[in-house]
Amino acid sequence: xxxxxxxxxxxxxxxxxxxxxxxxxxxxxxxxxxxxxxxxxxxxxxxxxxxxxxxxxxxxxxxxxxxxxxxxxxxxxxxxxxxxxxxxxxxxxxxxxxxxxxxxxxxxxxxxxxxxxxxxxxxxxxxxxxxxxxxxxxxxxxxxxxxxxxxxxxxxxxxxxxxxxxxxxxxxxxxxxxxxxxxxxxxxxxxxxxxxxxxxxxxxxxxxxxxxxxxxxxxxxxxxxxxxxxxxxxxxx
Amino acid sequence: xxxxxxxxxxxxxxxxxxxxxxxxxxxxxxxxxxxxxxxxxxxxxxxxxxxxxxxxxxxxxxxxxxxxxxxxxxxxxxxxxxxxxxxxxxxxxxxxxxxxxxxxxxxxxxxxxxxxxxxxxxxxxxxxxxxxxxxxxxxxxxxxxxxxxxxxxxxxxxxxxxxxxxxxxxxxxxxxxxxxxxxxxxxxxxxxxxxxxxxxxxxxxxxxxxxxxxxxxxxxxxxxxxxxxxxxxxxxxxxxxxxxxxxxxxxxxxxxxxxxxxxxxxxxxxxxxxxxxxxxxxxx
Ligand code: SF4
Ligand code: SF4
Ligand code: SF4
Numbered sequence: 001x002x003x004x005x006x007x008x009x010x011x012x013x014x015x016x017x018x019x020x021x022x023x024x025x026x027x028x029x030x031x032x033x034x035x036x037x038x039x040x041x042x043x044x045x046x047x048x049x050x051x052x053x054x055x056x057x058x059x060x061x062x063x064x065x066x067x068x069x070x071x072x073x074x075x076x077x078x079x080x081x082x083x084x085x086x087x088x089x090x091x092x093x094x095x096x097x098x099x100x101x102x103x104x105x106x107x108x109x110x111x112x113x114x115x116x117x118x119x120x121x122x123x124x125x126x127x128x129x130x131x132x133x134x135x136x137x138x139x140x141x142x143x144x145x146x147x148x149x150x151x152x153x154x155x156x157x158x159x160x161x162x163x164x165x166x167x168x169x170x171x172x173x174x175x176x177x178x179x180x181x182x183x184x185x186x187x188x189x190x191x192x193x194x195x196x197x198x199x200x201x202x203x204x205x206x207x208x209x210x211x212x213x214x215x216x217x218x219x220x221x222x223x224x225x226x227x228x229x230x231x232x233x234x235x236x237x
Numbered sequence: 238x239x240x241x242x243x244x245x246x247x248x249x250x251x252x253x254x255x256x257x258x259x260x261x262x263x264x265x266x267x268x269x270x271x272x273x274x275x276x277x278x279x280x281x282x283x284x285x286x287x288x289x290x291x292x293x294x295x296x297x298x299x300x301x302x303x304x305x306x307x308x309x310x311x312x313x314x315x316x317x318x319x320x321x322x323x324x325x326x327x328x329x330x331x332x333x334x335x336x337x338x339x340x341x342x343x344x345x346x347x348x349x350x351x352x353x354x355x356x357x358x359x360x361x362x363x364x365x366x367x368x369x370x371x372x373x374x375x376x377x378x379x380x381x382x383x384x385x386x387x388x389x390x391x392x393x394x395x396x397x398x399x400x401x402x403x404x405x406x407x408x409x410x411x412x413x414x415x416x417x418x419x420x421x422x423x424x425x426x427x428x429x430x431x432x433x434x435x436x437x438x439x440x441x442x443x444x445x446x447x448x449x450x451x452x453x454x455x456x457x458x459x460x461x462x463x464x465x466x467x468x469x470x471x472x473x474x475x476x477x478x479x480x481x482x483x484x485x486x487x488x489x490x491x492x493x494x495x496x497x498x499x500x501x502x503x504x505x506x507x508x509x510x511x512x513x514x515x516x517x518x519x520x521x
Contacts, residue, residue, distance in 0.1 A: 020370075120366075120368070121368060122368035122369060123369075125366075125367070125368050125369075126367035126368065126369060126370045126372060126374070128367055128374070129366055129367055129368065132365050132366050132367075133366065136242065136365075139242055141242050141244060142242025142243055142244060143242070143243045143244065143245065143358075143453075144242070144243075144362060144365065144366060145242065166442075169520065170441045170442070171441060171442040171445065171520060172442055173329055173355060173388065173440050173442035173443055173446070174329050174331045174440070175329055175331060175332065175353070175355045175356050175359065176331030176332030176333055176336075176356075177332065177355070177356065177358075177359035179331070179332065179333060179334055180332050180333075180334070180336065180337050180359070180363075181359075181363075181368065181369070181372075183369050183371065185334060188334065189331050189333050189334075192328075192329075192331055192391070206368045206369065209362075209368070210359055210362060210363075210368070212355040212358050212359065212446065213442050213445065213446075215358075216445065216446075216447070216513075216517065217517070217520070217521065220517055220521055221521055224521065
């Protein structure tokens with residue numbers, strides 16, 4: 001079997017995600033033909049089996065928006081990798097005008113602009129994540145795959161949503177998964193329930209996919225959405 | 238990776254597994270600790286003892302009952318600490334920041350975790366899909382899940398006991414299940430509460446939880462029908478090897494599962510999936 005072609009493409013941001021991916025290049029080149037700036041080959045005009053996009057999309061930048069659309073068109077599976085690309089992340093707080101850059105004001109997760117197949121939060125995800133994910137996509141099923149597909153339909157997930165949807169909704173069971181998953185210790189257990197320290201939340205979304213309740217809600221909602229969209233296709237709406 | 242993706246399906250409620258065993262502790266220390274009238278397993282404790290005493294893992298993370306319904310999570314490295322944590326738990330013991338700090342700083346390589354299905358799901362995700370460098374993914378060696386139909390909303394349950402039976406939380410010494418009753422031992426005697434009544438005090442989040450046996454674990458364990466026996470479900474080669482070794486080295490006695498125990502576990506697992514569908518549809 002020939003190796004799949006994979007494009008790794010960075011749209012900007014702190015470079016944490018590209019660096020994390022770089023650390024698995026040695027493993028990655030064994031399972032795929034890797035196209036990326038760092039290895040000196042990028043070609044947005046050819047077709048790819050997978051495209052892994054890191055960093056947020058800047059809505060004020062027409063070139064980047066066009067690039068992203070082209071990547072979508074040319075790849076079979078598009079993966080939004082890392083918090084900025086998948087759920088917004090800390091870049092949502094960028095106001096523009098800071099010295100020396102950024103000049104732009106509106107950063108968004110890429111699913112606001114194009115259809116995304118899988119979205120992976122994490123600021124940045126640990127290197128091994130990408131390899132696990134590709135293996136999992138190849139096998140084509142499972143709870144976690146459903147989950148990352150569901151995240152692709154949610155361009156906004158953070159500790160605030162965890163509080164709203166799970167904790168304040170009375171669905172939290174107090175397992176502590178979210179607390180252990182937060183990179184900034186923005187969540188703490190008080191009387192067996194997590195509490196959010198808003199100033200500490202970088203909106204990375206990690207807690208939401210680690211929560212057994214939230215992950216289940218996300219998957220279920222994505223199924224309903226899919227059903228609704230196929231119904232509307234049938235009825236021609 | 239040998240790990241099978243989890244699909245939650247009422248048609249196949251036990252998920253993927255490699256073996257099912259009926260197990261009984263063969264370890265005198267565990268038997269002594271459980272006492273003559275304890276009806277539950279002890280098989281999990283025996284497996285943990287095997288893991289630590291044979292150097293398979295450096296430590297195990299288990300919940301220990303602190304007082305009444307409350308518990309705490311501990312990192313046990315010695316047989317004494319493991320024995321200390323034996324016995325049923327009635328509430329979920331949250332993973333806390335302290336646990337992560339200890340796990341990352343402690344000089345332990347391989348750790349076995351014992352938790353509830355929801356916690357097993359979390360650990361499996363951490364292990365397979367590390368979203369942070371600081372995740373302790375590499376230390377998770379074995380995930381053991383206990384069967385779970387739901388855990389109590391502790392305050393609500395304690396308040397109910399106080400109001401209806403006039404026993405205050407400090408007076409409660411032990412709680413056990415006998416048939417379809419909860420037996421609450423307290424300083425002045427004991428009370429028996431029909432499980433049906435107690436179910437009102439389950440956590441709401443547990444009603445939407447679809448996982449009874451711990452589909453994400455390497456090894457699932459829960460009470461079998463026969464008193465003193467534990468049903469073990471192994472889901473990975475590693476778990477299978479460990480269970481057999483624990484038996485070969487005299488920690489466990491294994492036998493074929495009886496049909497009735499199997500039927501009940503399948504029925505409960507399916508019931509929990511159906512319950513979760515019902516409640517989930519109300520919270521979307
Ligand atoms: S609470 Fe923590 S894990 Fe959750 S989104 Fe905020 S920073 Fe990320
Ligand atoms: S992960 Fe979800 S259920 Fe668990 S403590 Fe956090 S909010 Fe509650
Ligand atoms: S019912 Fe589910 S969510 Fe509740 S404690 Fe058990 S495993 Fe966790």
